[in-house]
C-alpha cells in the first residue's frame with residue numbers, strides 16, 4: 711500500500727515557505743501544493759469570491775499575474791471570507807492524503823486543513839528580511855515597488871491574516887518554529903529535512 715505522510719508548512723508572507731516546500735518535496739518525492747495560489751486565483755477571478763472559489767479550475771492557477779503584490783492583497787481579502795475557505799478545504803485535504811506523501815504550504819495547514827499532519831513547521835523571518843527577499847524577487851521580474859512599499863504591503867497582509875476570524879494565521883500548538891532570518895536557504899531546508907526524517911524514524915519504531 712502507498713505511503714501517506716503530510717508536511718504542513720505555515721507562516722507569514724515571504725518567510726520562505728514555498729522555497730522550503732519545493733526543496734522538501736523534491737528531496738522526499740512528495741507532491742507539493744502551494745495553497746496561497748488558490749486564494750490568489752480566487753482573488754484574481756473577480757466577481758463573487760465564493761462562486762469563484764467553488765468553481766476554481768486548474769486553468770485559473772496558470773494566470774500570469776498571480777505573484778504580484780496586487781494579487782497578494784486581493785488574495786488576503788477573499789481569504790477572510792469563510793465561504794471561500796470552506797469551498798477550498800476538501801481539495802486541500804484530498805491532496806494532503808495522496809499516496810507518496812504531500813507538502814502543503816499556506817497559513818492554516820497545521821491548524822485547520824491538516825491538524826493531523828505528521829510534521830508541522832511554522833516558518834518565520836523578521837519583517838525587514840522578508841521584505842528584502844520579496845523585493846529582490848519582484849525586482850528581478852521587473853517590479854517597480856520600493857523595498858519600503860513591499861514592507862508595508864507584507865505587514866498589511868500579515869495583519870489581516872492574523873486578525874481575521876476565519877482560520878487566522880498562527881502556529882499550531884505542536885508546530886516546530888523555524889526562524890530563517892539568519893539562515894541560508896540550504897540551512898533552512900536542511901532543518902526541515904531533519905525534522906521530517908526524525909518523524910519518519912519515529913513512525914518506524
Ligand code: CDP
Pocket residue numbers: 721722723724725726727728729730843844847890893894895896898
Ligand atoms: O512562500 P513564502 O512567501 O513564504 O516565501 P518564498 O517565496 O519561498 O521565499 C521568498 C524569497 O526569499 C525567495 O526569493 C527565496 O529565495 C528567499 N529566501 C528564502 O526563502 N530563504 C532564505 N533563507 C533566504 C532567502
Ligand code: CDP
Pocket residue numbers: 722723724725745746747749750782785786787789790815816817818819867868871
Ligand atoms: O507567498 P506569500 O507568502 O506572500 O503569499 P501566499 O502564500 O501566496 O498567500 C497569499 C494570501 O492568501 C495570504 O496573504 C493569505 O491571506 C491567503 N492564504 C490563506 O489565507 N490561507 C492559506 N492556506 C494560504 C494563503
